Amino acid sequence: MQEPEVMPFGIPEKDGYVLTWVRKDKLGDLINEPIDKDIKLMPWACKVVGCSAPTLKKKLFRYRDALDMDKGGCVRYSTGSGSPWKFSAPEFRDFVSKHKKEFMKSEEL
Structure with a gap:
């Protein structure tokens, strides 16, 4: 071979x-x-939450004030085409577990 x-x-x-x-x-x-093993991308976050990317994006925009890295959160929001969503893995998991009731709801928020 x-x-x-x-x-x-x-x-x-x-x-x-x-x-x-x-x-x-x-x-x-x-x-x-990613260079930093604790930084993950959208497919990983979809698996953590258990939903599709469009559904997860709707949920993330609802919590933007708490999650935005520019405001001390754990999510780097995409700034446009070609700009990936990035997640600080440990912090994002903690946030989802604290707000699991909201994240487990259907698409309609």
Whole structure:
């Protein structure tokens, strides 16, 4: 069996980066994985709450004052197309467990 192709990742000694080799089949994981393991993205949050992304977004906008990272919360709201939603995992889980009655309700809030 042939080894998967490896691709260079990084720029040698430019702006703090170094050149390294990454297996081609692992490159996507590396790019999509947040640097901080406690920072998660929308698919993770949907699993935590148990609903679809559109439904979760409606619920998150209802609690924006409490959840917005700019106001000390645990959610970085998307600022437009291509800007991902980000969640501080431990804090978001705590918030959902404290407000589980509201998060377990149907889509209509």
